[in-house]
Amino acid sequence: MRNWNWRLISTHAILIVGVLFMSLPVWVAFATSTHSAEHILRNGLQIWPGGDFLSTYNEVLFVEGGVMKAVLGTTMLKNSLILGIGFAIGKVVISMLAAYAIVYFRFRLALPLFWIIFMTLLLPLEVRIIPSYEVVSGLGLLDTHVGLIVPLIASATGTFFFRQFFLSVPDELLEAARLDGATPWGFFIDILVPLSKTMIAAILIIMFVVGWNQYLWPLIMTTKEENYTLVIGIKQIYQILAEGGELPQYQKAFALTILATLPPVLVVLVFQNWFVKGLVESEK
Amino acid sequence: MSKVQLSNVTKTYPNGAEAVRGVDMEVESGEFIVFVGPSGCGKSTLLRMVAGLESVTDGQIQIDDRLINDVSPADRDVAMVFQNYALYPHMTVHGNMSYGLKNRGMPKQEINAKVVEAAKMLKIEDFLDRQPNQLSGGQRQRVAMGRAIVREPKVFLFDEPLSNLDAKLRVQMRIEIKRLQRRMNVTSIYVTHDQTEAMTLADRLAVINEGKIEQMGAPIELYNNPATLFVASFIGSPQINLLPAMFDGQYLSSGDLKLEGFVDLPQSKELVLGIRPDELRLSDDGQFPMRVDIVEQHGSDNLIYGAILGAEQESDEETEFCFKTSQDMLPELESNLTLGFDVDRALVFHKDTGERLR
Incomplete structure (x- = not known):
């Protein structure tokens, strides 16, 4: 009985330490963002919330000159959402089509092509960032949403996941659909896409978070303030802090950080059932 | 249509x-x-x-x-x-x-x-x-x-x-x-x-x-x-009984068994005799002595499986026959029966080509 108690206590102690370790920095960032600039400058990071929550967040989100010179927090939020959603949808569409071609159309180079796509996993964006920039700027797409999203949406991971999923769909479904007079598009839209819906949801969620957190590419791509995403905005606001001048607005930097983490967290919380389903279950 | x-x-x-x-x-x-x-x-x-x-x-x-x-x-x-x-x-x-x-x-x-x-x-x-x-x-x-x-x-x-x-x-x-x-x-x-x-x-x-x-x-x-x-052995349940045999002009013989009544078969070629389980019948002057191994009761009829004594063996195992009979015939295990068949209804095949000879 005693042993059992000790084991329970020690397990919980480890879990509690883990939880604190993960969540305390986020909490400190939030608590600090609710104090005034002077208070933070004098007393450092804060563990308890202060009284300036509404005024700080209001200024960051809605007041011109609150964070950047011209752009509002809501604009950056909008830009980030466009990037996150466009990135996720683009990746899912492209990788589903690629996987569909590789699995269902028996052209001769299907397998080598798949492996070439797969190998691009080894090449991160950073490797091809200069040629990508050249192409996008040559097309005159700098500072546009299209230029921001399109170069990122090819996805080896997504193609791989969908390929594995399509391979597990019984051949008889394809044969039945062919006898039922379905065209290749018909089979894809009517049968394959509905069958993959949990898979699609899972990949959408992962990719939204990845897209939301994109840093290097938007940083290079965007030159005008009105195209900044939240992540870029955070970087800029810290730069302003470092350059000095007036009183450093630490509370706004923290507020922006909190705002930047919220949407991915919400997406995962709201869709976590779908997410888990997509990863563990396949209804066929 | x-x-x-x-x-x-x-x-x-x-x-x-x-x-x-x-x-x-x-x-x-x-x-x-x-x-x-x-x-x-x-x-x-x-x-x-x-x-x-x-x-x-x-x-x-x-x-x-x-x-x-x-x-x-x-x-x-x-x-x-x-x-x-x-x-x-x-x-x-x-x-x-x-x-x-x-x-x-x-x-x-x-x-x-x-x-x-x-x-x-x-x-x-x-x-x-x-x-x-x-x-x-x-x-x-x-x-x-x-x-x-x-x-x-x-x-x-x-x-x-x-x-x-x-x-x-x-x-x-x-x-x-x-x-x-x-x-x-x-x-x-x-x-x-x-x-x-x-x-x-x-x-x-x-x-x-x-x-x-x-x-x-x-x-x-x-x-x-x-x-x-192939067709004979594939169609029909229980399967047709098959017995390796040779014809010497007078008898169709398989091991110690000599079966009368067959004519016009190629001599000294390997043949296979096929008899459906329901063509067999119990008869004192029958040609096949059978030792009963298993009796399956299917309700309306019984299937009796047993070794044909003295018959030529394909491999180490004894040649087994299945005999389909009515439900009231229930022999002791290990007992011996004598089975007869109608020569006119028996099938004979060429062993190598599978071709039917009669």
């Missing part, structure tokens, strides 16, 4: 494997044809070639005198029922049955009418809004058939449709398929490895072995008059 014609149909896979080697066949309008054979004999490949799911290497397939070798599956006007049903899992029963019609651009009302009519015929009208995973195996099978029926195709193709069902349901569905085919009078080709299914369903039966048709004809004709050793 359509006829199907196969002439010299051949299938060779890219790796050189020959699945079907030159099949000629004519299926009459409204006929129920069953392809039966062991697994890997090419019967499914042949069916899938008619469906258009496999390409034809050589030869011609015609439906109603129209060459369909290169016609897409959808345009052949055939419908197929698959072994694992192949229902679209995300669609309702109604959706599954109407999908083919929708793709053909049929107006919605007409589709609805056809689906409801087919569902009534199959007694699944209460399940139209359910999804396949809410149905039992038998119900799914009905939906798969419904999907084929609503299309009103020229030809029905069945690829072992009952093998995923339990024994009782299989018999029930078998009868239902037969009834449905009679009623709709649609030309049908049915593939199975189950000889009972084959015997009971077929108007004509094609026994397929190693990519070729061994024999084709009415089921009872194949049972009574098999052309080859």
Whole structure:
């Protein structure tokens, strides 16, 4: 009985330490963002919330000159959402089509092509960032949403996941659909896409978070303030802090950080059932 | 009402494997044809070639005198029922049955009418809004058939449709398929490895072995008059009893056994004597001494399995016979019986070629 108690206590102690370790920095960032600039400058990071929550967040989100010179927090939020959603949808569409071609159309180079796509996993964006920039700027797409999203949406991971999923769909479904007079598009839209819906949801969620957190590419791509995403905005606001001048607005930097983490967290919380389903279950 | 014609149909896979080697066949309008054979004999490949799911290497397939070798599956006007049903899992029963019609651009009302009519015929009208995973195996099978029926195709193709069902349901569905085919009078080709299914369903039966048709004809004709050793041993349950034998001009002999009454057989060639289990009878002056090993009571009749004493042995094991008798005959295990048979009804085959000699 005693042993059992000790084991329970020690397990919980480890879990509690883990939880604190993960969540305390986020909490400190939030608590600090609710104090005034002077208070933070004098007393450092804060563990308890202060009284300036509404005024700080209001200024960051809605007041011109609150964070950047011209752009509002809501604009950056909008830009980030466009990037996150466009990135996720683009990746899912492209990788589903690629996987569909590789699995269902028996052209001769299907397998080598798949492996070439797969190998691009080894090449991160950073490797091809200069040629990508050249192409996008040559097309005159700098500072546009299209230029921001399109170069990122090819996805080896997504193609791989969908390929594995399509391979597990019984051949008889394809044969039945062919006898039922379905065209290749018909089979894809009517049968394959509905069958993959949990898979699609899972990949959408992962990719939204990845897209939301994109840093290097938007940083290079965007030159005008009105195209900044939240992540870029955070970087800029810290730069302003470092350059000095007036009183450093630490509370706004923290507020922006909190705002930047919220949407991915919400997406995962709201869709976590779908997410888990997509990863563990396949209804066929 | 359509006829199907196969002439010299051949299938060779890219790796050189020959699945079907030159099949000629004519299926009459409204006929129920069953392809039966062991697994890997090419019967499914042949069916899938008619469906258009496999390409034809050589030869011609015609439906109603129209060459369909290169016609897409959808345009052949055939419908197929698959072994694992192949229902679209995300669609309702109604959706599954109407999908083919929708793709053909049929107006919605007409589709609805056809689906409801087919569902009534199959007694699944209460399940139209359910999804396949809410149905039992038998119900799914009905939906798969419904999907084929609503299309009103020229030809029905069945690829072992009952093998995923339990024994009782299989018999029930078998009868239902037969009834449905009679009623709709649609030309049908049915593939199975189950000889009972084959015997009971077929108007004509094609026994397929190693990519070729061994024999084709009415089921009872194949049972009574098999052309080859393969057909004789494949058709009939319990299996025909086979005994290796030689003919010396006077007796057909197997080991110590000498059987009288056979004439006009090739001498000093290896032969096989075949006797159906129900052709054997108990007789004091019979030719086969049998030691009883196992008695299976099937209800109305008993199957008695035992070694034929003195018979030539194929391998180390003794040659076993099965003897079908009525339920009141229940011999002791290890006891000896003497069995006789009617020489006129016995079959003799050439051992090497399998060809039937009498």
